Amino acid sequence: MKRVHHRNHQEQKKCPSIIMMRLAGLCVFSTIILSVVFSLSLVLRDPPSDAVPISVPRWIDDKLLAGLLPAGFDETSCLSRYDSLINRKGLSAKPSSYLISRLRKYEALHRECGPYTQSYNKTVKDLRSGVPSQSSSAACKYLVWISYSGLGNRILTIASAFLYALLTNRVLLLDPGLDMTDLFCEPFPHASWFLPPDFPLRAQFHHLNQKSAHCYGKMIKDKSVTASFVYLHLAHDYDDQDKLFFCDEDQRFLDQVPWLLVRTDNYFVPSLFLMPSFEQELNQLFPNRETVFHFLARYLFHPTNRVWGLVIRYYEAYLANVDERVGIQIRVFDTGTGPFQHVLDQILACVFKENLLPDVNRKQATISSSGKPKSKAVLMTSLSSGYSEKVRDMYWEFPTTTGEAVGVFQPSHEGYQQTENQMHNQKAWAEMYLLSLTDVLVTSSWSTFGYVAQGLGGLKPWILYKPENRTAPDPPCQRAMSMEPCFHAPPFYDCKAKKGIDTGKLVPHVRHCEDMSWGLKLVHNYA
Ligand SMILES: Nc1nc2c(ncn2[C@@H]2O[C@H](COP(=O)(O)OP(=O)(O)OP(=O)(O)O)[C@@H](O)[C@H]2O)c(=O)[nH]1
Ligand SMILES: [Mg+2]
The missing domain is CATH 3.40.50.11350 (Rossmann fold)
Structure with missing residues (x-):
């Protein structure tokens, strides 16, 4: 009923006030008819019961989850995104306005740097010609997530990778692997989050491991830290050198590298909260620290229609x-x-x-x-x-x-x-x-x-x-x-x-x- 009321309000707002009295009358009349039809359709679909609902919507009852979700997607191509079934459940807390503004900023960056944009093509060209990271003039930096492990792990690692990308102004691109398509809708408007099939390093994904010359831990061991891209091995079997990823000093080096490739099966977000360089930003993004995955998951993961x-x-x-x-x-x-x-x-x-x-x-x-x-x-x-x-x-x-x-x-x-x-x-x-x-x-x-x-x-x-x-x-x-x-x-x-x-x-x-x-x-x- 709350939704009906909301609708009436919206539609009434559209009606002109005094001058066009006739039109207004017509508008009110059609609003009443509409609301009756709408209420009837609700009642017929979902007959009232005398049951007391246990789960009261907790925070938000609007389509965009208090601004967490961007507007403007075609609703039919991804019914879950704005569906009332999940919106009825609401969020367990209110997202900070800073988080919302950073998400919108990220979406703009993703659009600017996404697959086959001018910036993407230029950065890929540098990668192809093996330009060492420090001399690259790339306008955009990327984090490529390599598909790995069970589906639960993958959802956690995509969320972790996205937060890291957000903190470091990188664009997150996903390796679709063999089975990542037709599970999730695209989360960012106007640009895909999937890595294009002709990405030059794609054939190497399978072979990248701790022994690879581009692996960050191996580069540290070999004391050779120039490369056109860096592979971050953050899987459960990573070693002490790989773990230096979580040190600010190492982040300063990684910041220069246009292409970072990551393989992980872990939700590594808690350790990002222990890094002084990210502390202030994370506090602003998530004043309530236990909502990180909740917000990121509700923002990123929308089941496909199937x-x-x-x-x-x-x-x-x-x-x-x-x-x-x-x-x-x-x-x-x-x-x-x-x-x-x-x-x-x-x-x-x-x-x-x-x-x-x-x-x-x-x-x-x-x-x-x-x-x-x-x-x-x-x-x-x-x-x-x-x-x-x-x-x-x-x-x-x-x-x-x-x-x-x-x-x-x-x-x-x-x-x-x-x-x-x-x-x-x-x-x-x-x-x-x-x-x-x-x-x-x-x-x-x-x-x-x-x-x-x-x-x-x-x-x-x-x-x-x-x-x-x-x-x-x-x-x-x-x-x-x-x-x-x-x-x-x-x-x-x-x-x-x-x-x-x-x-x-x-x-x-x-x-x-x-x-x-x-x-x-x-x-x-x-x-
Ligand atoms: N449909 C269904 N599949 C399940 C269930 N439990 C496990 N699986 C399958 O097994 C995989 C287990 O990997 P995860 O999703 O990472 O779950 P996990 O409980 O962390 O298990 P491990 O990764 O094997 O340690 C899932 O992705 C599913 O493919 C279940 O209750 N229902
Ligand atoms: Mg698992």
Whole structure:
């Protein structure tokens, strides 16, 4: 109804005031007719229920998410971008006006320097002729993201790379790999974020590693720091020299290089917050430090129409019409095929202990309750179907102690990870998105799949501890300190003192993660 009111207001504003009385009358009349038709269409599509909505829109109810999203895209080519399903959920906080202005500035830069622009062609020409970086007169600088690792990791690394590009005035271009297209809509207006197919170094991407002459760590070891481009190896197995990327002094050198290529499987944002050269800018961009991935993800990642179809059909069929949605993301890193009893025990122990789902009464056949029972939908995602089948059977075979009605749904059970299989990735992306639309979320330790869901949804999940020796841990889970993902392989180095240091103890907003004791994550005012 709020939206109807908003529309009326807009349309009334368009009406001329006193002079054109007749026209105004006509305008008001058509507004009334329009609003009636609009309300009717809403009512018919979404019949009113007496259910109390659990998730109140949190910040924004407008199409552009308080200016986070740019206007002017063709809506039909990417239905998810401005869709009310996700906008209804709002943002978990308000983006700073500085972030919004920097995003608009970035979009202008991307347009100016994007694929096949004059500046791009000139910089590529220099690269082709092997002009060393220091002598290049390039007008634009680039960061090329090389496609690598599982889809959850890729989403986290694109967000990290984008933030680094924003901080260093670079243009981010993505290697589409074999399966990056038809997952995400283009996020920047008027210019693609994909690297053109004829980019000269493309054939080399596969071969770039820590031993390559252009690898930054190797260049430091060899004490030869001139090149036409630099490869940054920021994957989990990077060494001490590669990690110098996180030192200001090294950034001063890298700043001169027009082409940086990066391969990473990590959300490296927390360590950017420990670099004095970026500190002020980051504070202005993100006064609330735990919203970094939330805002970046909502800005960058919009499912393509094909993936959006998977999301909305599922949401509308199984999740839309309940009082509360609970997401449970199960990622089991044990070897062997599940389902495992200890994992099931742990899930149930967590949801009962934290009152996320009602327990069942195994002794009574039915429990009478007056009135319509409260309904909950549980969205379970896992490579195996076993866990959700067991939970679903439990809620069918026994009554809940509270009288609530609980439905359990799992979109897919793909069996094993199939990186580079397009439909598999589309389903994985749709499931991360669906999890983000829940009201309460339970995730698995160490899983980047879960981090994406929590960050997109602006949710602080309950994290299931990693089981050891095939036993359910006690306590089974803990509430996350923040909605930020965990950086799994951070450097522990003090660039100034040139010695090791615990980087999780330097500032209050960069802490060790709940699910990985050596990882780092951003938190906001967490005591
Ligand atoms: N559809 C679907 N696919 C999943 C699920 N869990 C894992 N996968 C697949 O396995 C991949 C796992 O890689 P990530 O997305 O990085 O997730 P992760 O939990 O960090 O797992 P690892 O990277 O293997 O450590 C996903 O991209 C999917 O392809 C799930 O619940 N549903
Ligand atoms: Mg992963």
